[in-house]
Amino acid sequence: MNLSLKKIISILNTQEIGTPDDLTIDNISIDSRSLQNNDKTLFFALVGNNNDAHIYIKDLMLKGVRNFVVTHIPEGLEGKANFLVVKNTLEALQQVAAYYRSLFAFPIIGVTGSNGKTIVKEWLNFLLSPDYNIIRSPKSYNSQVGVPLSVLAINEQHNLGIFEAGISTVSEMDKLEKIIQPTIGILTNIGSAHDEGFESTEEKIKEKMLLFQHSKVVIFQKNELVDKCLESFSGYIPPSGAREIFSWSFTDNSATVFVSKKEHTHENIHIEYTYKGNVSDLKIPFVDDASVENVISCLSVLLYLEYDEKTIQNRIELLYPMEMRLKVKKGINNCSLIDDSYSSDFQSLKIALDFLESQKQHQKKTVVLSDIFQSGLSNEVLYSKVAELIVSNDINRVIGIGDTISILKTKLPNAVFFKDTNEFLVQLEQLNFENETILIKGARSFQFEEIVSALTEKTHETVLEINLNAISHNYNFFKSKLKPTTKMMAMVKAFGYGSGGFEIAKLLEHHKLDYLGVAFADEGISLKTAGIKLPIMVLNPENTSFSAIIQHQLEPEIYSLKGLNAFLKIAEQKKLKDFPIHIKMDTGMHRLGFEANTIDDLIATLKGNQTVKVKSILSHLATSDDLQHKDFVYYQINLFEKLSSKLMTELAINPIRHILNTSGISNFPEAQYDMVRLGIGLYGVSNDSEEQKYLENVxxxxxxxxxxxxxxxxxxxxxxxxxxxxxxxxxxxxxxxxxxxxxxxxxxxxxxxxxxxxxxxxxxxxxxxxxxxxxxxxxxxxxxxxxxxxxxxxxxxxxxxxxxxxxxxxxxxxxxxxxxxxxx
Structure with missing residues (x-):
């Protein structure tokens, strides 16, 4: 994002208190822990029920942040920074995001509903990414805070957006609609989640439909209640003309797409669908009802966008289960586990029980269930419905954990109950789990991951256990050695040094890391496809991978004129503008990089070129781990200073500079420049025996x-x-x-x-x-x-x-x- 501070002031219709210059803001932040906070950051001090970010402003100022959106100026900080004073900082964030969204004219898909939003979003990203540069909500950023942050990540290279919107009560969706401004709307399954925030299901549907009040098309599963809500909604007409209704149905052949199931196996379902008079077949690589419905929502988008039948089939066949839900694992004593240990509501219980039936590996079925939240029903009514579900799904035994679920005692004779997870774990051996399929489903507060861990088989397979706490500890250890303004890149190449690339990248994303580094394009593509949003630098890109690098928004290291010219040719063909590249200098490693005698040619090639932007300049130390060769390290650092300064001066640029690896961070802290690259140290290994004592085994x-x-x-x-x-x-x-x-x-x-x-x-x-x-x-x-x-x-x-x-x-x-x- 790039907006001038003056423009933001006009958007918010407020006055600044301070002396802001004509600064361009390229970073909006709400997280005081972020390493990306700098002098071009605008920090919104959000106020919530449990936290008031105003208390972090002083610390942020020490990190170089000078621009804040606040409801008041903290005592003692008057005149020490630029403050934009507003009545409500969250509303201010939403205002800026809504304006920023209005600067882009490409299509935006808005997804809402009770269930399936994130899955539909991720699957659409997978299905459409070969043809579009897609910006989408990270994780489940669908809240009043998450949506504006997602939209503010749009850049000029995106040509399609997919954003999900979640609400828990009335008067919320209208705000999100102004930010997302979807041109294509998708209404997924309507379930019982957040029912307590609405007087009726009808009210909830109408509120969710406000996301589509200016959309060109609305895609949804046709049913009587949605149709009824749509009638009262029909008064909203998009400025561009009449809205198109794009419905699908298993039962109503008047829907835009009529679907019928043909064949069912243990691995997939064959359907037949009719659209515009044409009848087509489709194999869906899932069998549970929820996944099938989510696939059909995606199918409807592809049909609306006029994809051909062959492309649709080829891409949908490659869809994969989302790892965030319903993981199947091998359990102790020849059991199989279905891990749904992080959510508990009535609608998702129905979905999980369907999944249990389709994935059961044993006739005996057990459900471990916590108290159920977000049902919108009284406990008596809720657990009566749960009992009916349990009976209809032929569950052999139920293990309830929590205070309210014990209501089931009078309804299910085959149920046992525990007050909390610890009591269950103490009596685990007496429960005799053996040769059964176990659904583990509980709200996060019950920490059912401990139950999953206890029931997962650990003794009959070779495994590499990765301690994510140790990764966090080691990351913070090296982070503590840096100046507040120094960014960090973490290396996750070679499958995360053997430890697993995606999982570690995801953890580092949570820690607000600045950059990820991989060796080859396929490693970066894998991470991006899996949903990693962090910028990823490809250190050893092959010329044949440049098109894929551009498609997946990776950032190549350029280390030769041949490679640069090859990339520029493709960039010009694709009409790119300011695509980020990283220039590698050879200062003595003599492996890859521009040498001193090629710098003039490099400058001549880049000068005036607007298709690419030099995001960083880097080099690599050959002996940072051996202080006997420290003179050579200083030779490399001095040469890097000379060559990078010349490049910056001649091209009038101010990129990130970085030369330090793990050993360099500890041994040569004076050369931190703007960023460092953390490698083997992240994984708990140091060449220094004293430093090793402070690292944890990963x-x-x-x-x-x-x-x-x-x-x-x-x-x-x-x-x-x-x-x-x-x-x-x-x-x-x-x-x-x-x-x-x-x-x-x-x-x-x-x-x-x-x-x-x-x-x-x-x-x-x-x-x-x-x-x-x-x-x-x-x-x-x-x-x-x-x-x-x-x-x-x-x-x-x-x-x-x-x-x-x-x-x-x-x-x-x-x-x-x-x-x-x-x-x-």
Whole structure:
């Protein structure tokens, strides 16, 4: 976003208190923790029930923020910053967003409803992204705060928007409509969520429909109640003319799209749909009713946009389940788990029970259910309906957790109840979970993720456990070394150094990281497709990937004139303007980058070119981890200063500059420039033994004992008989080998694993899928857990013994090894 401060003042119809110059604001912020807060930030001090952001203004000023929208000036700060005083800072934020939205004329899809908003938004993004540069709401930013922040992220390169709008009571949607201003409206499923905020379902539908009062078309599932609401809504006519009604239905053949189900398998549903007199077939890769309805909403958009039948089929076949809901996991004692441990309302319970039926792997079905919120019903009526659902779905037993759900005692004889999650966990073993499908469904406040963790199988598979708390700790440790104005890029290349790219990127996004770094375009595309909104720099882009980089709004590192000219050619063909690129300087690494003798040609090529914008200038240190070579580091830093300054002066630009990697952050803090790049340190590894004490272990590679056998003195173990026993020995076989990333050099007594907190030496050669260890002195049994690396041995120790570096250990772990992410 780019708006002048003077323009914002006029939008808000207020007066400034201070001395603002003609500053261009490129960052709107409501989060005082954001590392993006700087001298071009306009901070809105929002006031909520539990927080008043005015108290953070002093700290923000120390970070360089000078412009604030406030309801009052905090005591002692008069004259020390620029303040725009308004009656309501949230309304002011919405006003600015509404104006900013009006600057763009491309189509905007607005999505509202009780259920399915985020899924429809994400699926539409997937279906339409090959043809559009899409701006969409991040996560579920559909609130009075989330919507304006989403819209303010629009830039000139977007040509389609998809925003969801959520409301909990009347008089909210009209505000969101002014911000989103959708040209295409989608009404998804209407359920019971937030019923308590409305006098009736009819009132709720009418309020939601206010999002479409100026839309050119409204897409919805045709039914009697919606039709009735639509009649009273028909008085709103868009300025461009009569609104088009685009309906779909399973039962009413007068709908714009009439749908009938043809075939049903365990994996997909075949439907037949009639549109404009043409009958077509479509295979939907889901079987539950909610997903099918959401797919048809997406199908309706594609039909309205005049996509052909073949394209529709090809793209819809590739749709995938959203990970945010209803995760199926392998449980203990041959159970299967359906993880819906973060939501509890009546409508979603119905959906979850449908899903349970379609995904059940055992005849016995159990539901673990918390108190149900947001039903809009009295407890007596609500739980009577729940009981009816339980009975109709043939649930074998119900485990209720909470104060009000115990009402079910009189309605369900096969139910047991606990006052809270802890009481349930204490009695877990007595509940005898075995050979059943378990739906775990609870409101967030009940922390049902602890139940999921307890019931998930942990002992019969090799997994790399990733401690997200440790990632956060290490991130904050290095962040504490930076000046308040210094940005941070975190490297998530090579599958997040073996730890999982998307999950870690998502966590860093929560921490308001400035940039992500990947090696190749496909890594960045994967993150963007998964919903990551952070800017992503591609460090080693191949010329053949430039079109995909542009399509997915990635930002390439440019390190040669050949690459620059290739990118500029494509940028000109696509008529881009100020597309962000990053210029790499070779200051001594001699790997990639522009050298001193090519700078003049680089300047000549970029001067006057408006298709690209130099977002940053960077270089890479070759010896930042070895202070014996600190003179060479200073040589690189000085050369970087010289070359980058020349480029900035000649092109009259002020980009981000960065040269420090993880070791550089600690060893050369004076060279922070505008940003640093955090790599291996994020994952808990430092080359400095003292610094290592302050980092937390992130990854623990675990397996189990498959079999234990006793061999006699003189008998051998493994290929080549490279281990010969000199005593009677107990040998444990572990199902992990070099195909999983364990070096063959780790065998023959050099390496060890940890079992029952004791070292078990690796014997003989490491096999492709197995290794053998000596457990003669360890009291263990088959099925016991084995630590391959983590706290002991550490990856640093393994690297030292194998005469390599921790990077190689971490990135060698095969993706066939399951990653399990957890929080303490």
């Amino acid at each position: 990854g623990t590679l675990k397996s189990v004992i498959s079999q234990i056998r006793t061999i006699q003195s003189g008998e051998s173990v493994g290929y080549g008989r490279r281990f010969m026993a000199n005593r009677e020995s107990r040998i444990a076989t572990i199902p992990i080998g070099y195909a999983d990333g364990i070096s063959r050099h780790w065998g023959n007594g050099i390496g060890f694993v940890t079992i029952k907190n004791k070292k078990a030496p690796v014997l003989g050669s490491v096999c492709m899928d197995m290794l053998m260890v000596d457990v003669t002195e360890i009291d263990c049994k088959e099925g016991d857990s084995v630590v391959i690396f983590g706290e002991s041995p550490t990856v640093s120790y393994m690297a030292e013994q194998l005469k390599t570096i921790p990077y190689e250990i971490l990135t060698s772990i095969s993706q066939r090894v399951k990653r399990v992410f957890y929080r303490e």
